[in-house]
Amino acid sequence: MTLHAPYDADNIFARILRGEIPAVKVWEDDHVLVFMDVFPQSEGHVLVIAKTSTARNLLEIEPEVLNRVVAATQRTARALEKALKPEGFQIMQLNGEAGGQTVFHLHFHIIPRWSDRSMKGHGHAPMAEPAVLKALAERIAAELEPAG
Ligand code: AMP
Numbered sequence: 001m002t003l004h005a006p007y008d009a010d011n012i013f014a015r016i017l018r019g020e021i022p023a024v025k026v027w028e029d030d031h032v033l034v035f036m037d038v039f040p041q042s043e044g045h046v047l048v049i050a051k052t053s054t055a056r057n058l059l060e061i062e063p064e065v066l067n068r069v070v071a072a073t074q075r076t077a078r079a080l081e082k083a084l085k086p087e088g089f090q091i092m093q094l095n096g097e098a099g100g101q102t103v104f105h106l107h108f109h110i111i112p113r114w115s116d117r118s119m120k121g122h123g124h125a126p127m128a129e130p131a132v133l134k135a136l137a138e139r140i141a142a143e144l145e146p147a148g
Helices: 012-017 063-084 130-141
Strands: 025-028 032-036 046-050 088-092 107-113
Touching: 012 032, 012 046, 025 130, 032 063, 032 130, 046 063, 063 088, 063 107, 063 130
Parallel strands: none
Antiparallel strands: 025 032, 032 046, 046 107, 088 107
C-alpha cells in the first residue's frame, strides 16, 4: 500500500472502532482508543489510535488529532511504566507498506522493553491469549493518571 491511497473503511482498526471485531481495550475517550496488540512484540505491547480521523499515516493526520494521539500515547506509557516496570520502551509508528505498515489507520505502538528479554519481530509474533491481554490491560488501566 502506497503512502497515497484512499482510506479503506474496512481496515481492521476501523472495524474495531465500529465494534465489528473484538479488541482488548485499555482505555478510551471520545477521541482516542488504546488497546492491546493481539500479536505483541513484547509483554504489554499497546496501540493508540484516533477515533475521529481517517488518516492512514503521519502525512495525513490532522495536527489537532495528532496532538491528542501523542498525548494519549504519553498518558498510556506513564501508566504502563508504573504497571509493568519496563526498563525502557519503544514508540513505533510505521508509514506505508515499504515502511512496514500493515494496518492503514494511523497508530502509535508502545512496546515495553527489558534488557534481558528479546523483542519479537514486527509481524512475526504469535497471537496472545485474550485473557492474558485482558489482565495486562487492567494492570495498565489501573495506573492511569486522571485525564488532563
Ligand atoms: P503496523 O504494521 O504498524 O500497521 O501495525 C499493526 C499492528 O496491528 C501490528 O502490530 C499487529 O500485530 C496489530 N494487529 C493486527 N490485527 C489486530 C487486531 N485484530 N487486534 C489488535 N492488534 C492487531
